[in-house]
Amino acid sequence: MAAAEQLFRKALAHHRAGRLEKAVDGYLAAMGRAPEDGRIYANLGVALRGLGHSWKAAEVLQRAVDLDPAAADAAYNLGNALGDLGRTGEAETAYRRALASDPDLLGGWVNLALLLQRDGRPGEAAAVARDGLERHPKSADLTLSLGTALDAAGHGTAAEVAFRRAVALDPDAPRA
Numbered sequence: 001m002a003a004a005e006q007l008f009r010k011a012l013a014h015h016r017a018g019r020l021e022k023a024v025d026g027y028l029a030a031m032g033r034a035p036e037d038g039r040i041y042a043n044l045g046v047a048l049r050g051l052g053h054s055w056k057a058a059e060v061l062q063r064a065v066d067l068d069p070a071a072a073d074a075a076y077n078l079g080n081a082l083g084d085l086g087r088t089g090e091a092e093t094a095y096r097r098a099l100a101s102d103p104d105l106l107g108g109w110v111n112l113a114l115l116l117q118r119d120g121r122p123g124e125a126a127a128v129a130r131d132g133l134e135r136h137p138k139s140a141d142l143t144l145s146l147g148t149a150l151d152a153a154g155h156g157t158a159a160e161v162a163f164r165r166a167v168a169l170d171p172d173a174p175r176a
Helices: 003-016 020-033 038-050 054-067 072-084 088-101 106-118 122-135 140-152 156-169
Strands: none
Touching (some): 038 054, 038 072, 054 072, 072 088, 072 106, 088 106, 106 122, 106 140, 140 156
16 A cells, blocks of 8 residues: 555544544645645545634645545535635535535535525525435435525425424424
């Protein structure tokens, strides 16, 4: 096994164990050996965000997306980091890119709907939630997002139906 791969796997083990600072150090070491490996940048970005360094995470995750434009998880995590920074338009673009690469990425649908809702675009949020529900009809999170968007758009009766459905799908969900 190549040295970069060994370093990457060790960093990933630290990451999974919650030792984010050690993971960052390991990813940086692996990056020194394989500077064009998008997986390293993607995981480094997630670890940096976990440490509260969303600005740096966004830079690193953008590099991951540049290296592998089809990496849906990297684009999704870039959207999360950009959202942390209040860069709504860029976050929306990243989520849409993630969903174009992997339309089954549940988190992409949920986070895009939430982002649009927070941005004061409940009609668009409802449309995204509906599109996501076509792929994930049993998602309480998407159903709740749909209800929230419908309520904000003034469709109280439809929102109530969505909220009841969300509770039926996951009665123990803290948000339901």
